[in-house]
Amino acid sequence: MFKKNHNQSMGQYGENIAKKYYQELGYEIIAQNYHSRYGEIDLLCKKEGLILIVEVKTRQGNRYGYGEEIINNQKIKGLIHTYQIFAAIHNLPNYFDIEICVIELKNQEKTIKRFLL
Numbered sequence: 001m002f003k004k005n006h007n008q009s010m011g012q013y014g015e016n017i018a019k020k021y022y023q024e025l026g027y028e029i030i031a032q033n034y035h036s037r038y039g040e041i042d043l044l045c046k047k048e049g050l051i052l053i054v055e056v057k058t059r060q061g062n063r064y065g066y067g068e069e070i071i072n073n074q075k076i077k078g079l080i081h082t083y084q085i086f087a088a089i090h091n092l093p094n095y096f097d098i099e100i101c102v103i104e105l106k107n108q109e110k111t112i113k114r115f116l117l
Contacts, residue, residue: 010058010060010105011056011058013058014056014057014058014103014105015032015033015042015043015056015058017058017103017110017112018042018043018054018056018101018103018112019032019043021101021112022043022045022052022054022101025047026047027045027046027047027052028045028046028047029043029044029045030044030045030046030090031043031044031086032044034082034086035082036081036082036085036086038077038078038081038082038085039075039078039079039081039082040078040082041053041054041055041079041082041083041086042054042055042056043056043101044083044086049093050096050097051083051087051092051093051095051096051097052096052097052098052099053079053083053096053097053098053099054098054099054100054101055071055075055079055098055099055100055101056100056101056102056103057070057071057100057101057102057103058102058103058105059102059103059104059105060104060105060106061106068100068102068113068115071100071117076098076117079098080098083096097116097117098116098117099114099115099116099117100114100115100117101113101114101115102114102115
C-alpha cells in the first residue's frame with residue numbers, strides 16, 4: 001500500500017513539474033489527468049493552435065527502466081482514443097502530437113527530457 005501511494009505522490013509531483021515547465025514554454029494547459037475508458041492523458045497542452053498530448057513519467061533512477069521506454073503501443077492507442085473523445089466534446093482539431101516528458105529526480109536535482117512520438 002505504501003509503495004502505491006509513494007508512486008502516486010511521485011507521479012503527481014512530476015506532473016506538476018511538467019505542467020509548470022510547459023507553461024513556461026508558452027503552452028496553455030487545457031486539461032490535466034483527463035480520463036476516459038481508454039486511458040488517461042496526463043497533460044493536454046495547446047500553443048499557437050497546435051495540440052500536444054503529454055505523457056509524464058517520473059523516475060528516481062532506471063531500476064524499473066527508463067521513462068521513455070515504458071510507453072507501448074497499447075498506451076499510445078489509449079492516448080489517441082482518449083484525445084478523440086475530448087476533442088469531440090470540446091470541438092478541438094483532430095491533429096495533435098504526442099510527447100513523453102520524463103522527469104528524472106536525483107539528489108534534489110530535476111532533469112526534464114522530452115521525446116516526441
